[in-house]
Amino acid sequence: MSEKTIFKRIIDGEIPCQKVYEDDRCLAFHDISPQAPTHVLVIPKKEIESVETLDDTDAAMIGHLWLVIRNLARELGLAESGYRVVVNCGADGGQAVPHLHYHILGGRSLSWPPG
Ligand code: 5GP
Numbered sequence: 147m148s149e150k151t152i153f154k155r156i157i158d159g160e161i162p163c164q165k166v167y168e169d170d171r172c173l174a175f176h177d178i179s180p181q182a183p184t185h186v187l188v189i190p191k192k193e194i195e196s197v198e199t200l201d202d203t204d205a206a207m208i209g210h211l212w213l214v215i216r217n218l219a220r221e222l223g224l225a226e227s228g229y230r231v232v233v234n235c236g237a238d239g240g241q242a243v244p245h246l247h248y249h250i251l252g253g254r255s256l257s258w259p260p261g
Contacts, residue, residue, distance in 0.1 A: 153189050153245035166222070171207050172214055174250075183253025184222050184229070188215055194246040197235045215248055224252035232260075 155161045156175065163175035166186055177185040188211055194200060200208065219225050229252030234241040 151193075151243055151245040153187075153243055153247065154193060157189070157191055167214060167218055169214070172211055174214065174218055177249065181249075182251040182256065184224060184250070186218060186222065186250040188218065188248040188250065190246055195244045196241060196246055197233060200246075211248065215250060219250060219252070222250070222252065224250070227252065229253075230256050 150158070152161065156163045157173055163173075165173065165175045167174040167188075170191070172188060172190050174186055174188045177187050190207060190211060192204070192207065194204065215231055219229050229250060232249040232251060233247070234249075
């Protein structure tokens, strides 16, 4: 059996996190190494490696995650000034943790294009 990812260990409560939201399908918590004044990660509880391994049956859950992201951005006070949602995919995308996750970044002006 392959080793649990760090995010699966957080979902299972084996590693602590600064939780901001949880429901039956997802968990949101502060990034351990924030790249902006607000940097929250939203992850599905289902073990999905990346966008690349999404299944058609995940469509409703992914839609739910986007609504959670919208709600969190509002609750975190980012909605008015704006924010960025980032999903890194694979090596060139800079994905370090092989469990699908959405970065919500805000609280400062973010440059474009990314490095
Ligand atoms: P990626 O580069 O895979 O898109 O992003 C992974 C993110 O997970 C990084 O921003 C990193 O700081 C964060 N991260 C890695 N390990 C932990 C951890 O144990 N706890 C938390 N809260 N964030 C983590």
